[in-house]
Amino acid sequence: MLSGFLIVFGLQVVVFSFWGDVAAAAHQWVTVSSYGYCLLIPPLTLYILWSKRAGLRDLAPDVWPWGLGVVALFAVVWGLAAVAGIAEAGQFAVVGVVQGLLATLLGRRIYRRLWLPFSLLWLLVPTGEFLVPALQSATAVGAGGLLGLSGIPIYRDGLTILVPSGSYVVAPGCSGLSFLLSALVVALTFADLFFARWAKQILFVLATLAMSVAANALRVFLIIAVAHATGNVADIAEDHLLYGWAFFSLLLLGALAVGYRFRDDPPSQPPGMPEILGTRITLSRTLWSLALALVAVVVGPLALGRAPPDAGTARAVVMPPLSCGGFTPSARPSLWRTPAALPGVDGLTVLECERDGRVVHVVLAVLERPVRWGKLAGVERWLIDRDLWTRLEIAPATARIDGRDEPVLAERIGQGGSRRLLWSLFWTGGAWRRPGLDTLLADVASDLTGRRRAVALLVGADEDATEDAVKPGGANPGGGDASALLRDFLAGSPLRALLGGPLDGGFPQTSDNAEGR
Numbered sequence: 001m002l003s004g005f006l007i008v009f010g011l012q013v014v015v016f017s018f019w020g021d022v023a024a025a026a027h028q029w030v031t032v033s034s035y036g037y038c039l040l041i042p043p044l045t046l047y048i049l050w051s052k053r054a055g056l057r058d059l060a061p062d063v064w065p066w067g068l069g070v071v072a073l074f075a076v077v078w079g080l081a082a083v084a085g086i087a088e089a090g091q092f093a094v095v096g097v098v099q100g101l102l103a104t105l106l107g108r109r110i111y112r113r114l115w116l117p118f119s120l121l122w123l124l125v126p127t128g129e130f131l132v133p134a135l136q137s138a139t140a141v142g143a144g145g146l147l148g149l150s151g152i153p154i155y156r157d158g159l160t161i162l163v164p165s166g167s168y169v170v171a172p173g174c175s176g177l178s179f180l181l182s183a184l185v186v187a188l189t190f191a192d193l194f195f196a197r198w199a200k201q202i203l204f205v206l207a208t209l210a211m212s213v214a215a216n217a218l219r220v221f222l223i224i225a226v227a228h229a230t231g232n233v234a235d236i237a238e239d240h241l242l243y244g245w246a247f248f249s250l251l252l253l254g255a256l257a258v259g260y261r262f263r264d265d266p267p268s269q270p271p272g273m274p275e276i277l278g279t280r281i282t283l284s285r286t287l288w289s290l291a292l293a294l295v296a297v298v299v300g301p302l303a304l305g306r307a308p309p310d311a312g313t314a315r316a317v318v319m320p321p322l323s324c325g326g327f328t329p330s331a332r333p334s335l336w337r338t339p340a341a342l343p344g345v346d347g348l349t350v351l352e353c354e355r356d357g358r359v360v361h362v363v364l365a366v367l368e369r370p371v372r373w374g375k376l377a378g379v380e381r382w383l384i385d386r387d388l389w390t391r392l393e394i395a396p397a398t399a400r401i402d403g404r405d406e407p408v409l410a411e412r413i414g415q416g417g418s419r420r421l422l423w424s425l426f427w428t429g430g431a432w433r434r435p436g437l438d439t440l441l442a443d444v445a446s447d448l449t450g451r452r453r454a455v456a457l458l459v460g461a462d463e464d465a466t467e468d469a470v471k472p473g474g475a476n477p478g479g480g481d482a483s484a485l486l487r488d489f490l491a492g493s494p495l496r497a498l499l500g501g502p503l504d505g506g507f508p509q510t511s512d513n514a515e516g517r
Helices: 002-017 019-031 033-051 066-084 087-106 108-113 115-124 129-150 177-194 198-230 236-261 283-304 437-448 481-491 494-498
Strands: 155-157 160-163 166-169 313-317 347-355 358-368 390-401 404-415 418-428 431-433 453-462 509-516
Touching (some): 002 019, 019 033, 019 087, 033 115, 066 087, 066 108, 087 115, 108 115, 115 177, 129 155, 129 160, 129 177, 129 390, 160 198, 166 198, 177 236, 198 236, 347 481, 358 481, 404 431, 418 437, 431 437
Antiparallel strands (some): 155 160, 160 166, 313 509, 347 358, 358 453, 404 418, 418 453
């Protein structure tokens, strides 16, 4: 009873201390359909814990001091995520703090028996978007293969499926991410309730996840096949999400029925008094452990709450004039979003340069104190409208800038039959870096030493149809002519004049912009 009361109290303190992260996650639960399953996790976890109460009669809660280390570790992770502005990492850290608190107050033995229902709490974090490109490809390949087997004439171009009755695109919303995550929650719950052996639990979860991926490809195939057979009279594609969930629910129920036939009988529970394992529980020991855990929880939010008031304020930066170098200025429409759509960017220069009819789209974005509030993380994605373009391939590459080979991230995006190659890199910590963990760590170090500025450079070019076979990780990363075009532009660009100068703090500033992130 005492441990239960203290756990409830501790969870309330955690939620209050990290309210921003909790509220952001809850907002996605109710606004993003892929994460609606999160609303089921708290009641499912409580039900599993209640159903296991008889199996815990031989144990009693015992304070586990090493759980305090888990709390402190994830509190540090949360602090780094808050400084770097990585919301997803911060939310995972909050769940890690909760796990450490539970392990501390319940003890290692009880926590180990309840690890599976406690593991469901990790799924409260809205995550999984990194799986969308792979799921889209798997769905397109699977649906295309089934269409071919059914005898329907088909031509598949990446994520676009062409049949005589029309054209269909496997958009991010059709990737089946929501099916996969929902299947994971249901499979973990079922496996914990009806299987006693780990091998069965793991096998059932993996089989259910594979079924969800295959079911999504089958769903897309059926939608296209029915639309083709009826000449789109039923307009089934308009209601594909409703039909998809009904179809997926039937398959999931079938999987549960099969799994139920192989269930394990619950083990008999020996009568007797609970055994207090390890050291004897005392009120003072438990309260001291809770107090130390909560101190580790609240220190980070209180410290970051004292950050300078202008930490997240966007500043208007006077950008230096840039030219196209050996290329010719072009009047083609810009590839990039407008500055009004990027409140976290403090300065933006957009160029459209042309050579021999090929256009290079260039954007240079300056971010003051980028590590704070997550200005740096993901800015290369903000500049492209991801609702219209789908990532096809991504790989590291190199480009020659100022006579040196510098790291870039090569990304191919597609829309219908159009393909574009994007290269992105950052200047932070006195060097060019690819987007990723290395950039974030260098940016944190720059922030600590007072060099609070970063520059994001993105260049893009349209690809020819003949370049589809060239992979980003090949000898010529990211495409044939488009790759060579971008290399030539960066090798002869005037950007080297900025190295060691304005990039490290030489851009003059105008008045503060009231709009912050």
